[in-house]
Amino acid sequence: KGGKGPFICFVLGGPGSGKGTQCxxxxxxxxxxxxxxxxxLRREIASNSEYGTTILNTIKEGKIVPSEVTVSLIQKEMESSDSKKFLIDGFPRSEENRAAFERIMGAEPDIVLFFDCPEEEMVNRVLNRNEGRVDDNIDTVRKRLQVFKALNLPVINYYARRGKLYTINAVGTVDEIFEQVRAVFAALKL
Ligand code: UP5
Ligand code: MG
Incomplete structure (x- = not known):
């Protein structure tokens, strides 16, 4: 791209697909x-901000927090950082999220990583995590998977059409999966 703005990589994949681990x-x-x-968003809940209750209830239902809230949190982080390369993990989750980011930030991702993982593996990983997340229970995981398929897959398909998508097979050990990720970043010469 034309030398302006930071490098942006969106990291997408269903619940428990390994986004955070690979990031x-x-x-x-x-x-x-x-x-x-x-x-x-979890930090907003913990800090008792004005949106905390809304965010908590949305996460418990596996639904998507309003774009303005999420984009403004991402924007604050990016603008207060000196970094020139960002991994944005778990966003955008819907076409509406994507459009809001482009409109508010005036930027698009350079690349998008998609961690492609079978549903039952994702469910097992989430239910075994044990970090006390309010959304790591079977009912909420089922809802997160439905929302992922209905609203996030269209975003993934959009970036595939734009030639920006790198699909990673998210089954295997953490190191095996990272070898695929490494191939993507090594080719970028960041
Ligand atoms: N693990 C990781 N890799 C493994 C491997 N190769 N083999 C075996 N185990 C592996 O991994 C999950 C678990 O699996 C961990 O215990 C890990 O050790 C193990 P992790 O790396 O945490 O996976 P990740 O994809 O990050 O899973 P996470 O649960 O964080 O994904 P979600 O997308 O569901 O969660 P997120 O935090 O992004 O969002 C939570 C909620 O916030 C959403 O449901 C939504 O309600 C809300 N939200 C919005 O509304 N808007 C947003 O923009 C973002 C979030
Ligand atoms: Mg995560």
């Missing part, structure tokens, strides 16, 4: 700044 390894190896939309 940590990308940070370590390639120095990108990791912004997890879900973590930013």
């Amino acid at each position: 940590a390894k990308i940070v370590k190896n390639y120095g990108l700044t990791h912004l997890s939309a879900g973590e930013l």
